[in-house]
Amino acid sequence: MIEGFIFDMDGVLIDTEDCHFNAWVDVMKGEGIPVTLETYLEKIQVQGRRRAVENLMANPSEETIARLSAAKEEAYLREVDRKKEVVFGDARLFLEKCRDMGIPMGVASSSSLAVRMLERTGLLEFFPVVVGGGDVKRQKPEPDIFLEAARRLGIHPEHCVVFEDAKSGIEAAHRAGMHVVAVDRLHLLDPSERFLRMVNTLDDLSLEQLLGV
Numbered sequence: 241m242i243e244g245f246i247f248d249m250d251g252v253l254i255d256t257e258d259c260h261f262n263a264w265v266d267v268m269k270g271e272g273i274p275v276t277l278e279t280y281l282e283k284i285q286v287q288g289r290r291r292a293v294e295n296l297m298a299n300p301s302e303e304t305i306a307r308l309s310a311a312k313e314e315a316y317l318r319e320v321d322r323k324k325e326v327v328f329g330d331a332r333l334f335l336e337k338c339r340d341m342g343i344p345m346g347v348a349s350s351s352s353l354a355v356r357m358l359e360r361t362g363l364l365e366f367f368p369v370v371v372g373g374g375d376v377k378r379q380k381p382e383p384d385i386f387l388e389a390a391r392r393l394g395i396h397p398e399h400c401v402v403f404e405d406a407k408s409g410i411e412a413a414h415r416a417g418m419h420v421v422a423v424d425r426l427h428l429l430d431p432s433e434r435f436l437r438m439v440n441t442l443d444d445l446s447l448e449q450l451l452g453v
């Protein structure tokens with residue numbers, strides 16, 4: 241039985257994955273380190289900033305980690321400012337439908353800016369529970385962030401559905417014992433994996449079917 245939904249944020253609810261990517265390209269250019277899409281997907285996406293820097297540089301000092309993290313945040317917010325609308329239209333509609341059906345919803349995002357971004361985009365009102373990267377010690381693909389969101393929602397993990405777009409996020413949700421709807425907007429995921437559903441946009445989902453009502 242499905243009782244609650246937990247959403248990843250970047251790439252699922254808001255169109256900002258390219259902002260993270262561009263910000264890292266920009267910041268690491270200053271360090272003479274090229275960041276390709278492949279590097280991003282393998283070493284940066286879904287990682288917190290500290291892990292991202294550690295994955296890109298050999299033995300970075302605390303000062304370097306702090307400096308590059310701050311520069312990345314600045315560059316990311318600049319990228320977001322450039323966009324007129326960052327919320328995916330299908331996501332807003334889907335959240336409205338879920339709210340009308342009374343489904344409890346939370347966000348579990350590795351981003352340290354989760355609350356700030358949800359507030360800025362007007363999405364915070366949908367979510368009584370928001371767990372950000374800073375709220376758990378171990379990041380995705382460890383299951384902690386999803387387990388914490390389920391705990392705060394008061395729902396058993398096996399009754400939760402996670403909406404994710406990234407490989408390591410999907411792994412984290414599976415390790416948490418949750419169902420997964422893979423939101424593959426960029427056609428990057430492997431369709432042979434076991435998902436509850438795999439969709440390109442949230443418009444493709446029937447809530448009634450998903451809930452079995």
Ligand SMILES: O=P(O)(O)OC[C@H]1O[C@@H](O)[C@H](O)[C@@H](O)[C@@H]1O
Binds near residue numbers: 249250284285351
């Ligand atoms: O740099 P922040 O705000 O801590 O964000 C960390 C991660 O947040 C996630 O939500 C994004 O999907 C990742 O791509 C990003 O790297």
